Amino acid sequence: MLAVGIIGGAGYTGAELLRLLALHDQVEVKVVTSRDYAGIPISQVYSHLAGYYEQSFVSPEENLFDELDLVFFATPHAVSMNLVPALLEKDIKVIDLSADFRLQDNELWKKWYGDVHASPELLSEAVYGLPELNRDDLLGARLVACPGCYPTAVLLGFAPLLAEDLVDFSNLIVSAASGVSGAGRKASLSNNFSEIGENFKSYGVAGHRHLPEIEQALGKIVGQETKVIFVPHLLPMVRGIHATLFATxxxxxxxxxxxxxxxxxxxxFIEILPKGTYPQTRNVRGSNKVQISIERPDGGSTVVIMVVEDNLVKGASGQAIQCMNIVFGFPEDMGLEILGLNP
Ligand SMILES: NC(=O)c1ccc[n+]([C@@H]2O[C@H](COP(=O)([O-])OP(=O)(O)OC[C@H]3O[C@@H](n4cnc5c(N)ncnc54)[C@H](OP(=O)(O)O)[C@@H]3O)[C@@H](O)[C@H]2O)c1
Structure with missing residues (x-):
């Protein structure tokens, strides 16, 4: 059995890791941290997990990681970059759901995250954890940087077009919408029900932190710089991303x-829908699946790709477990054979 720890286990992606790993045959979750809930049983905070976890959350300060094989970071950015080197030194592998190791250029990190990177020497080693595009690099990796939720949908949608050199990669356009859980569990005015409900709005149009990550990964496919216009929106629902991509x-x-x-x-985990059938977020809610459909309106030169995923599963914790399965040589779908919740 793989001994696993989760740092940031009381947040949304942490709880989703716990839900999915509870049914994984090869994993025992030994350490789950939360500063807010240290000492409180996991099942008291998340009673849907009762019967699967007997332990309590512990403070990350207790540093109970020495006996682990793998640590997941489900923390905000600028946390893992301070802690990863010590774990790697002890031969503990790391799968990071945060942005800390996604950008390979130190300067780009500074520009978008406004901070000096604490472990720039590890940026080139970190493997971008999008198995459908990067599977071979994941085998045996020490440090995996899982993609953001939007980048997962956008990259999977654009990849076939770019790999076949079919579209102008200097003019790629994305209009995408996410459920509110994409912003994490911490309460904030902009996330409260009466601000979100009965509302639909764009945000981060001038520049969202997922943009450099998308352009970096697309650039790797074509071997050149790509240019993406990325317009995210907030949807009045809990889970799910619907991304509409346009290319010429x-x-x-x-x-x-x-x-x-x-x-x-x-x-x-990727389902290409029959022509004329369009994806819906409820088809993938709770599952690790991505649905994609392709249209060429009126036979013109614009291709429209529609992609849906559950931001907390394929967009985060499910994908992290898929990466773990590859890194440790388990069947890739172990613990992830879950159907969507429709309706
Ligand atoms: N939500 C999504 O759909 C999604 C998708 C893909 C990727 N991600 C990324 O995954 C990460 C986690 O997202 P989330 O939505 O789960 O966030 P979240 O709900 O806000 O949870 C983050 C957790 O990290 C812990 N934490 C915060 N600062 C910490 C620190 N300095 N040291 C140790 N633990 C700390 C917090 O617990 P305590 O304060 O109790 O310790 C909190 O429970 C983020 O980097 C996010 O960008 C999220």
């Missing part, structure tokens, strides 16, 4: 549907 075709092609079907042919 460089040449005429009649086989977009089959290009996507072939690109993801062996991917268990």
């Amino acid at each position: 075709l460089k040449r005429n092609t009649s086989c977009l549907q089959s290009i996507f079907e072939q690109f993801y042919e062996v991917e268990k």
Whole structure:
């Protein structure tokens, strides 16, 4: 059994790791940290987990990580970068759900996160944890940087078009909307029910932190700089991301549907919907699946890709477990064979 710890276990992605790992055959969760809930049983804070976890949250200060094989960070940015080197030194692998190791350029980190990176020497080692695009690099990796929730949807939607050199990658456009759990569990005025309910709004249009991450990963596919316009929105629902991507075709092609079907042919978690069928967030709610559909309105030169995922599962904790399965050589779908909750 793999001995696992979760730092930030009382937040939304931490709780989702606990929910999914409770049913994983090869994992025992030994240490779960929370500063707010230290000493309180996990099942008291999250009673949907009662019967699966007997232990209490512990403070990260207690530093109970020495006997672990793997630590997940489910913390805000600028936390893991201070703690990861000591864990790696003890041969403990790390899967980080935060942004700390996603950007490979130290200067880019400083620009978007406004801080000096505490462990820049590890940026080039960190493997970007998007298995469908990066599986081989994950095998045996010491440090995995899981993608953000929006980047997961955007990259999976654009990847086949860019890999086939079909579209103008200097003009990629994304309009995406996320449920409120994407902002984490901490209360804030902008996230309270009466601010969110019966409302739909954009945010971060001038520059969202997921933008450099998206451009970095797309740039790797084409070997050149890419340019993306990224417009995120907030949806009055708890879970789910719906991303609509727009790209301009460089040449005429009649086989977009089959290009996507072939690109993801062996991917268990990616479903290319039949032509004319559009994805809905409820189809993937609670599951590690991504649904994608492709359209070319009126046969024109603009391709429209629609992608849905559950931000807390494929957009975060499910994907982190998928990465863990690859890193440790378990079947990739172990613990992740969950159907969506529809309705
Ligand atoms: N929510 C999503 O859909 C989503 C998707 C993909 C990636 N992510 C990323 O995943 C990470 C966690 O997101 P989340 O939504 O789960 O956030 P969250 O609900 O706010 O939870 C974060 C947790 O981290 C702990 N924490 C905060 N500062 C800490 C520190 N200095 N040391 C140790 N623990 C600390 C907090 O617990 P205590 O204060 O009790 O210790 C809190 O429970 C973030 O980096 C986020 O960007 C989130």
